[in-house]
Amino acid sequence: MHIPEMKTGKEALLVLGCPQVPVQTAIALYLMHSLRRLGVRPVVAGNQAARMLIEVSDPAHHYAGEMVDLDGCITELAAGKRKYDYFMVFVHNDAGVSYGATVQSITGKKVVLIIYGEHFSEISDSVDFPCEKIAAKAVHNPMPLKKKIDEVLNWLVSNL
Amino acid sequence: MACIESLKYEIVLKGASFSECREYIKKNCREVLTVDPGTLLFEKPIIGIPPVFIGLDGDTITFPYTKPCYGTFLLRTENPEEALRLRKMPRK
Numbered sequence: 001m002h003i004p005e006m007k008t009g010k011e012a013l014l015v016l017g018c019p020q021v022p023v024q025t026a027i028a029l030y031l032m033h034s035l036r037r038l039g040v041r042p043v044v045a046g047n048q049a050a051r052m053l054i055e056v057s058d059p060a061h062h063y064a065g066e067m068v069d070l071d072g073c074i075t076e077l078a079a080g081k082r083k084y085d086y087f088m089v090f091v092h093n094d095a096g097v098s099y100g101a102t103v104q105s106i107t108g109k110k111v112v113l114i115i116y117g118e119h120f121s122e123i124s125d126s127v128d129f130p131c132e133k134i135a136a137k138a139v140h141n142p143m144p145l146k147k148k149i150d151e152v153l154n155w156l157v158s159n160l
Numbered sequence: 161m162a163c164i165e166s167l168k169y170e171i172v173l174k175g176a177s178f179s180e181c182r183e184y185i186k187k188n189c190r191e192v193l194t195v196d197p198g199t200l201l202f203e204k205p206i207i208g209i210p211p212v213f214i215g216l217d218g219d220t221i222t223f224p225y226t227k228p229c230y231g232t233f234l235l236r237t238e239n240p241e242e243a244l245r246l247r248k249m250p251r252k
Binding site for chain 1: 197199206209227232
């Protein structure tokens with residue numbers, strides 16, 4: 001199905017975490033779809049397993065666009081070689097919080113943390129750097145997180 | 161210089177928080193460097209919640225290392241070249 005897209009020339013970096021929580025790939029693809037509808041081009045950063053899950057789920061890249069290695073992406077951001085308009089970091093464990101804090105510290109921009117998993121509430125409470133949070137208890141069923149994204153994405157894209 | 165996976169390192173703490181890593185480095189290392197996340201160490205950007213501490217004892221470097229699937233480790237390794245490079249970096 002064709003996705004009607006506006007063109008804004010803006011790019012969002014989606015930083016994927018460890019893909020051990022099943023909803024991550026589905027939510028990442030849904031978020032890419034929603035961003036494209038708002039005219040924002042998604043770029044996905046993740047480790048090889050996280051990227052391959054996207055690649056196999058969306059082989060024709062209807063939703064996914066460019067995909068980059070996570071370490072290489074952080075290195076480029078730190079060196080100021082690449083800039084994005086939005087930063088969305090997937091978080092379901094302490095490592096995800098560390099990646100979110102790193103992206104925020106390097107870019108100085110407010111990042112959006114997409115917090116999910118069994119312990120989403122404790123993880124959300126542990127975050128004390130400037131960010132917006134989209135948080136829901138989503139492990140196998142992506143719908144609670146999808147609903148939250150639907151509620152706030154337009155606002156985030158207009159206001160960040 | 162070598163990338164972290166190819167180093168001989170000792171795991172000091174496993175599944176540690178960044179405040180636990182800072183605490184350990186402050187108590188146990190002779191010199192403490194404060195660096196920004198994204199600073200290159202062994203050719204990889206440091207991932208972490210600021211302030212990120214690196215400990216130095218002679219040529220031994222103690223540093224946090226985060227992997228998406230395994231969380232944060234505090235590692236210790238001996239590397240004269242990298243220790244010298246760290247000492248030459250502008251101090252925060």
